[in-house]
Amino acid sequence: MRRAGGRRAAGADWDPAQYDRFRDYRLRPALELLGRVPITEASLVYDLGCGAGTVTRIVAGRFPGAHVTGLDSSPEMLAKARAEPNRIEWIHGDIADWEPEQPPDLIFSNAALHWLEDHPGLFPRLIGYLAPGGCLAVQMPLSHAQPSHTLMCETLANGGVDGSPLGDEAVAAAAARDWVLDASAYYELLAAHASELDIWETVYLHRLEGEDAVLEWVRATGLRPVLNGLTGADLARFLEVYRDRLREAYPCRTDGTTVYPFPRLFLVATR
Secondary structure: OOOOOOOEOOOOOOOHHHHOOOHHHHHHHHHHHHHOOOOOOOOEEEEEOOOOOHHHHHHHHHOOOOEEEEEEOOHHHHHHHHHOOOOOEEEEOOHHHOOOOOOOOEEEEEOOHHHEOOHHHHHHHHHHHOOOOOEEEEEEEOOOOOHHHHHHHHHHHHOOHHHOOOOOHHHHHHHHOOOOOOHHHHHHHHHHHOOEEEEEEEEEEEEEEOOOHHHHHHHOOOOHHHHHHOOHHHHHHHHHHHHHHHHHHOOOOOOOEEEEEEEEEEEEEEO
């Protein structure tokens, strides 16, 4: 397979059980993205970054006559996807190296492409893979500027004893990188290739339950490069300091819930 859009971020070990916490909140953006897909029929569909396959099965239900393939780089996630009988083909692979053998009618990707670099090369290439009239549907989190992410980077930089850094430069770089562009940039990348183009942003005000709920949320996704990159005393120290900072930034309410604003970017481009 030919390279198709840059390297993934470092730190790609995933915990399906942890990701499945706050399931309804994570599922809602995917359902809203699928609801804006304009095509009514498809014969070939790919879900890039399919994870444990929850969304892929919903997409397959929307297009019952299609051959549906879920692609993911996590063996743990794919094992969970394959555990439930279904008609979907599950493939282990890196989105960065993916190229379809035949032009698909739908390329769907929910909360995955933000892990890849070189979006100016990746997005025109993805829409170029589509069959005429086909659709590219993508959702990506915009959490880089949120306190949950900025505090993560600050804790790596100064969370050690006496304000020393934790981990090495590679871990800090993996946590700090932001490959998601402005909405206007995706318009410029895709407008010349699309007959229809719909781009929007939404901020979800999540009402999370449980102790240290924001920490538990980011453990499944944005914190993965740190959890995979730090070990031993450094990891324990990071979690201690980061937890305290999150508690201050996102205080638990008297009813035991924590309000967590979370922005996301959506785009649906029809070739």
